[in-house]
Amino acid sequence: MHPSGFNKQDKIGKAKVMFLELEKKTFNFDHCWRVLRFHPKWVEHMEIVKPKKKPSLNGSTPNSINLGEDEDFHVVSSNLDRPIGRKAEKEKRKRKEMTESDSLVILNEMKEIRKSKIVLMQEARDHDNKMLCLRQEEVSLRQSEVSLREEEVRIQKEKVLLEQEKLRNEEKKEDERIMALNTSTMPPMLQQYYLQRQMEILASRTRKN
Template identity: 30%
Template structure:
């Protein structure tokens, strides 16, 4: 029996811890501790029957869940005196009323998913706070976030931060900041008293229904209550003379501001006109300067062109002179070659004539045959020259 009671207490403490993290907007002085009821079928079912795991949450579902938690929690009229279950039933209703994608998440699935998101985002916020406290110069906001991701990974068994899309929605919301500071104070108080207090089943205060205890040691400024919010709305619905006077003064201030604004605009226009005239004068001077530079450049180009033309003419004269000189040299070479050719021909004729009139009577028979053959060759050559 004692072991069963201890098991029920552990399960209820777990639910109580999640409820305290979720319902930071509730009035702490009106909440009581969750009671132990061994006859509750819900607790027995949760301990004995393990629910089947559904599909993973998508990014759109996470964002809508965070938006639902913020919107339901920040409703000043309805969000102050809610029980834990009532709060999550309203979150479940808001989720399914505003979804734009297929989803059949139930009450418990949304609550468990928020617990996972809350735990991970809280750890990442602590990592980012450590990086910001270092106050490193030259570090941008993006650099701090990247370093915080590295710290988160190193402190969570090399697991990356998976809920940056949720953190981006929560980081600037007053409800989340109030919730995070409140959770820090609760943990600090728990650490201070855990060494001296032993938790037993008898030490757990009994409450009613699903109310969740949040402790009484938080001195944060509580959000506006339901009655105050209703009173504010009634005052807005019934304008009084103070409101009329205020609107009159506001109208006068706006008119004065409009006149001042028009005067400022007029002065700005005059200033812009003067600046425009100065710019036009400067542009005119620069334009004249550019024209002058262009004229000087054109003159230089003309002079260079004339110089190149003169050099070209000189080169053409030199080349013409060289061509004539080479032509004369060729003629001289041809004349010399013609003279040499005629000289060789004359010598050839002289040798042939001497060969033809050579007396072979006193020669041997072999010599006579040789010279006879030579004479025949000469005759053939002479005939061939005559024919050509």
């Protein structure tokens, strides 16, 4: 039994207003709430985090908030002798308590969903940060590999240059040795060979100059 015109959507709306007043933020997870609210694991979780009910100020038991049909009949029949105004006021108060209780349940679910959403968002951020660190490490590793290959190429080039310099020095020493030879005492064929070599060396030096 609910107040006239006060349906399920009204309870949800009231819970959202209470959420805004408590959290100073609007509730933006309606879809999550609709999906989760009847899921067994979520229901079990809500039973764990559900706040304990405080004793009613008018001394009524928890069962008096949620009466069945037989109990409704018992209450009505046992209170026939009460004034109509007092009984109507009591019923009105009872319906208000039931409505507020339903809204508080929805509010608690909304708060838990927002809390879970925040945890999931934080986990997602942590995951993204880890992935970013991994990508940065991968990029750094690739850069190191590129730098290493460049260093290997540089060293190889230096080796080639040193080898070329070594060959030029050896060739220069050989040319100097040939130019210093006294061919007059050589056999004719050997003399002709070294004279030809000396002419080639002189021609090469002339071109370089």
